[in-house]
Every structure is written in structure tokens, then in C-alpha cells.
Amino acid sequence: MELATIEQAAFIYYHFLAIFGVPANFLSIVLLSRGGCGLSKGITLYLVGMTTADLLVIIFNVIIYYILGYYLPFPALRYTSVMRINEVINYMVVDCSVWFTVAFTVDRFVLICCQELREKYCRENTAAVVLVTVCVVSCFKNIPLYFAFEPDSIINNVEWGVHFKPTYFTLPGWVTYDWLDTLFNPLLPYFLIIFLNALTVKHILMANRTRRALQDQRNSKSSDDPEMQSRRKSIILLFSISGTFIVLWMPYVVFFLISRITGSLYNPAQNSDPLFIADYTGDMFQLLSSCTNTCVYALTQTKFREKLRNAIMYPFSAIIRYVK
Template sequence: MGYPVIFQIERVYYPALAAIGVTVNLVAIVILNRGNCGLSRCITRYLVAMSAADLLLVIINVILNRINNLYFPVSFLFITPVCALRVVLSLAALDCSVWFTVAFTFDRFVAICCQKLKPRYCTERTAAVVIVTVSVVSCFRSIPWYFVFVPSIIVNNIPWFCTQTPDYFTSSLWIVYEWIDSFLTPLFPFVLILVFNALTIRNILTANRIRRGLRGYSNAETHIDPEMENRRKSIVLLFALSANFILLWITYVVHSLNWRVINYNYTDKNLSNPIYVAQQFGFMLRLLSSCTNTCIYALTQTKFREELKNGAKYPFTLIVKLFK
């Protein structure tokens, strides 16, 4: 009897995702840190943090969790304390990735809509403080999950595998904690991103209309306004990153909400069950968001594309110089 289709897809999908995700996030971190992309140091801080969180997410969640579970069903990573630690680190990296996106969205909202607050908030120092704060809070918020798991079996006094403690399904404390955790990641971020983007769009449309009026433009005229052009380029990056996050997370969010309402204690892991398949596709899309940001940078930022091309040409240029 062959493997179910979803299992076969996962065995190909996750190794490919790991190879691409590690490569593109490392490339993004190197290029952004060079500071030649024409972005402010504040924006660069957030983008580097997002790429670093995505890189950790690929390493921990995709490689150490998904690929390890698919290809190495028995390894030291399945010793219960290590297994529980993997879950905690995976959730912390996921939390950072999500909230760095929210922090970046809020920073751009302040820069565009709150001119009085902008000089104080949209600085490299503030970005560093926000990034460190989000990282610390995400780590501490993930620690309780370590205590959810107990060993499935004990062999030679060594606890193996992770299974949820019975109290997890019956304790009101754990039930409330999981609902709060689900609200904080990603339901609340979803709402924040949508609200900040809606307010930003409204502000931009109003400002553009006023600016055209002051400059004597009619809607039919096609004059190039440098200020409006710069504003357009900055918001394209913001909206592309936000839309990417929302589109790739929506399947997971809808499934998660739907199943918590219908059947909180869902434990059917039948690989052919439609609900389980939908859940796994939600996981796949959610993790795909960890390696799409670099593609967005390349599509929306001209100088990032130039740096990428220069980096790709460098090994060949070096070889030519060596043989001259």
C-alpha cells in the first residue's frame, strides 16, 4: 500500500522549502546588512530581523521538525526534553516572524500617518528596542509549551517522544492559555496589519488628493511628482509584505478557528482525512511565508535587485581575475 498523497507531497515539499529558505534568507541578510539598497537604517533593521526570524523558522521548524519527522523517525531529537525544546524554539521563531511583520507595518504607519511622532519613533534605536523586546517576549511566551509534553515511552530510563499530558485536554487553564496564544499569533496580528494598512491607504489617498490640488494637477494629467513617487515605492514594499503574510496564513487561521469551534479535542491523524489534509496544507503555506520575503524585495526594490545581480556575478568575476 502506497503512502497517502499528502505524505508524498510533504516528503518533496519540505526539503525543497528548506534548501530555498536557508539560501534566500541568508542572501537577504547579507545584502540588507551591506546598506546599499537605498532603505533607511530603521527599515533595514526590521527587514534583517524578519529575514533572521524566517531563517531560524526554516532551520528549526522545517529541518529539525518536519524533515526530521519524515525521514528520521527515531533519533536523539525525539528524546522527550529535546522534543519539547524543539516545539518551544519553533513557536518562538514563528512568533518573532509574525510580530516583526506587525512591528514593521506599524513603523511604516507611523512614518506615513503620524508626522509628529515620526522623528521620535522611526529611528534605528527604536527599531532595535522593538526587535529585542519582541524577541524576549516571544521566547518567554513559548516556554509554557515545554510543560505540555510527557514521554510516550521510557526505554532504559530514557524518555522518548512527546505526547500531550492528559491535563492539557481537561484543564481550564491550558484551554484558556491556548485560546489566548491563538489570539496573539496570528489572529491579533491579522487585525493589526489590516487596520494599519487601511489607515495608511486612507492617509495616502487623502495626502495625494491634497497635493495634486496644491500643485494644480487634474486627475487626467500625468505629471511626475518626486514626493509621491517616493511614497509609492515605500508603500509598495509595505503592502507586498503584508499581503504575503495574510494570504499565506489565511488557510491555517480559518482551519484553526473552525476546528476549535467545532471540535476542540480533534486528534484524528488519519493521513487521508480531509480536515487533516487541510491542516497540513495550512502548515505548508504558513511555512512558505518564511522564504518569500526575499522574492518580494527583489520584485519591489531596484537597488536590491542590483545587489543581487552583483552578488551572482561576483564568483564569475573572481574566476576571470584569477585566470588573467
């Protein structure tokens, strides 16, 4: 099958995404789970949850859906029942990945901005409850999607492929569900992260101004303040993760809003249509966000970077010891 230029680029891109994303996320899960990265148990649990969800996104949305499902000859993956299940899982793991990022942002917001709540909220037990709740809600929220699809064709009484039923776009129940799904992801989490980060920045600027004024009175340097040092580390990690999420999801959200507000549609057969290219590009950037957290951890966390370097060098060190 001849592919358009953007499809050829995506074909190559998704393979590199899978080659890098799977081992990077898996290694991050192992290193974070073992501890010793200088992070609290609560934040470590959030990071493990986010990385696990990102790994599942790479496996189901990239490897199975795009690579195996569309480019390689695996007929079993084209059965309607299988594709329906895969569609539900795709939506579910993306929802988990996105809302885990929201949960992490809320946790950091409470830690930095809400002194009265931080002791009660920023704990390992709270993180576990939040992550489990997100998983359960995402699972039940996407189950109706299984019934929103119908087969593309029926050959010898075997159903192949899937597409949305025409009634999905006309029946009030399905239309309501679609808008609630749209609000749930990507609109609400995307703008919620931006809003919380804006409040966090405002709080930090005001707190730092007040703290510097107090320290000037004591003839003390802010660089020696342990409170500001601790806050700075939390801010760097928060803004690195949520900032990367905002940037990489921006093309997808912009295309989504334009297409929904204007009602613009494109014909998949017209490969040069700007909307077709924008749709593919948005998906590519969105899926890239499932591979960036390992890089963020390595760049912002010294102890994680040391553990990552030791893990990468361990096979080579073992070979050298064996040779000697």
C-alpha cells in the same frame, strides 16, 4: 513508513523549501546588513530582523522538525527532552517572525499616516528596542510550553516523543494559556496587519486626492512630486511584504478558526480526511512565507536587486578571472 499523498507532497515540498530558503534568507541578511540598498537604517533593521527570524523558522521548523525529526533516522531528535526544547523554539521563532512583520507594518503605518510621530518613532533606536522586546516577550511567553508536553512512550527508562498532556486541554490555567497563545498568534497579528493596511490605504487615498487638487492648482504633475515618489516606494514595500504574509497565512488562519469554532478534530490515521489535508496545506503555505521576503526585496527594491545579482554572479566572475 508509508506516507499519505499529502505527506509525500510535504516531504518533497519541505526539502525544496529548505534548499531555497536557507541560502536566500542568509544572502538577504548579508546584503541588507552591509547597507547601500537605498533604505533607512530603521527599516533595514526591521528587514534584517524579519529575515533572520524567517531563516530560523526554516532551520528549526522545516529542517529539524519536519525533515530530520520525522523523515530521517536521527534518534537523538526523538528524545522527549530534546523535542520539548525544539517545540518551544519552534513556537518562539514563528512568533518572532510574525510579530516582526507586525512591527514593520506599524512602522510603515506611522511613517505614512502619523506625521507627528514619524520623527520620534521611525528611527533605528526604536526599531532595535521593538525587535529586542519582541524576542524577549516571545521567549518568556513560550517557556511554559516546555511543561505542557509529556512523552509518547518510555522504553528502558528513556522517554521518547512528545504530545500535549491531557490536562493541557482541561485545567483552567492551561486552557487560559492556550487561548492567550491563540490570541497572540495567529489571530491578533493577522487581523492587526489587515486593519493597519486598511487604514493606510484609506489615508493614502485621501492624501493623494488632496495633493492632486493642490497640484492641479499649481499646474504641476503628480509624477514630479518627490513626496509622492517617496511615499509610493514605502507603500510598495509595505504592501508587498504584508500582502504576501496575509495571503500565505490565510489557509492556516481559516483552518484554525474553523477547527476552533466548530470543535472539529481529525484522526491522523485517516489520511483522506479533508481536515487532515487542510491542516497540512495550511502549514505548508505558512512556512512558505518564510522564504518569500527575498523575492519581495528583489522585485521591489532596485538597489537590493543589483546587489543580489552581483552576489550571485560573483563566483562565476571570479572563476572567469582566475581562468584568464
